[in-house]
Amino acid sequence: xxxxxxxxxxxxxxxxxxxxxxxxxxxxxxxxxxxxxxxxxxxxxxxxxxxxxxxxxxxxxxxxxxxxxxxxxxxxxxxxxxxxx
Amino acid sequence: xxxxxxxxxxxxxxxxxxxxxxxxxxxxxxxxxxxxxxxxxxxxxxxxxxxxxxxxxxxxxxxxxxxxxxxxxxxxxxxxxxxxxxxxxxxxxxxxxxxxxxxxxxxxxxxxxxxxxxxxxxxxxxxxxxxxxxxxxxxxxxxxxxxxxxxxxxxxxxxxxxxxxxxxxxxxxxxxxxxxxxxx
Numbered sequence: 276x277x278x279x280x281x282x283x284x285x286x287x288x289x290x291x292x293x294x295x296x297x298x299x300x301x302x303x304x305x306x307x308x309x310x311x312x313x314x315x316x317x318x319x320x321x322x323x324x325x326x327x328x329x330x331x332x333x334x335x336x337x338x339x340x341x342x343x344x345x346x347x348x349x350x351x352x353x354x355x356x357x358x359x360x
Numbered sequence: 361x362x363x364x365x366x367x368x369x370x371x372x373x374x375x376x377x378x379x380x381x382x383x384x385x386x387x388x389x390x391x392x393x394x395x396x397x398x399x400x401x402x403x404x405x406x407x408x409x410x411x412x413x414x415x416x417x418x419x420x421x422x423x424x425x426x427x428x429x430x431x432x433x434x435x436x437x438x439x440x441x442x443x444x445x446x447x448x449x450x451x452x453x454x455x456x457x458x459x460x461x462x463x464x465x466x467x468x469x470x471x472x473x474x475x476x477x478x479x480x481x482x483x484x485x486x487x488x489x490x491x492x493x494x495x496x497x498x499x500x501x502x503x504x505x506x507x508x509x510x511x512x513x514x515x516x517x518x519x520x521x522x523x524x525x526x527x528x529x530x531x532x533x534x535x536x537x538x539x540x541x542x543x544x
Contacts, residue, residue, distance in 0.1 A: 279463075279533070280462075282533045282536055283462060283529070283533065286529040287525065290526060290529060306526075312526065352503075353506070353507075353528070353531050353532045353535055354532065355499045356498070356536060356539035357499070
């Protein structure tokens with residue numbers, strides 16, 4: 276498999292997993308700032324539960340923000356890049 | 361026998377081999393030859409009529425028998441529309457377009473990464489940590505570069521949107537390429 280298709284498959288798979296996890300915690304996907312992935316949760320607790328279930332590397336990149344009507348928004352920034360060598 | 365007639369015969373043959381299940385909602389049919397089903401769709405036969413041809417053998421008097429002459433009655437519409445070449449599955453067609461768009465995006469990413477490789481070696485020399493130094497700065501730099509590029513490069517954005525994926529994934533992929541180029 277080429278590097279490109281490998282990356283596309285990996286990130287698409289991750290995005291699907293996150294969306295399913297967010298749905299499980301009653302979150303709805305939304306467009307984040309700069310096109311980043313974001314989810315809106317009905318409560319802070321639901322948002323925290325969601326973040327706790329994310330892989331460790333992604334937890335560091337997840338940011339909780341207050342949204343309107345007491346909802347909490349979780350922005351997931353792109354993963355930190357690491358040298359393949 | 362013309363090609364259209366051959367196809368019609370094939371449909372009839374396939375229909376007569378169909379297995380079915382009867383329940384309180386009606387009859388569910390399973391057509392063994394998917395090609396025949398596709399031909400019916402391609403021929404522009406509406407769903408209800410396709411169902412009729414599938415239903416012929418199940419003791420429903422109101423339904424016509426799907427013999428060749430019945431199909432030929434429809435044939436006024438069917439025959440000219442029968443595919444002369446290979447049937448193109450719409451899903452397959454979409455997937456092909458998606459792969460093409462993805463490939464275009466990757467080509468543009470590679471081009472952009474090349475620019476950053478040049479930058480890291482020239483203007484940005486010393487700004488990007490290398491070797492044993494912490495690589496977090498390079499990761500952040502690559503992500504910033506990728507985010508800006510995805511936002512402002514119209515061609516790349518369009519290609520990626522044609523592929524039907526989110527921009528977040530585009531940023532991730534671009535950042536991976538740019539990071540690798542910077543660290544080379």
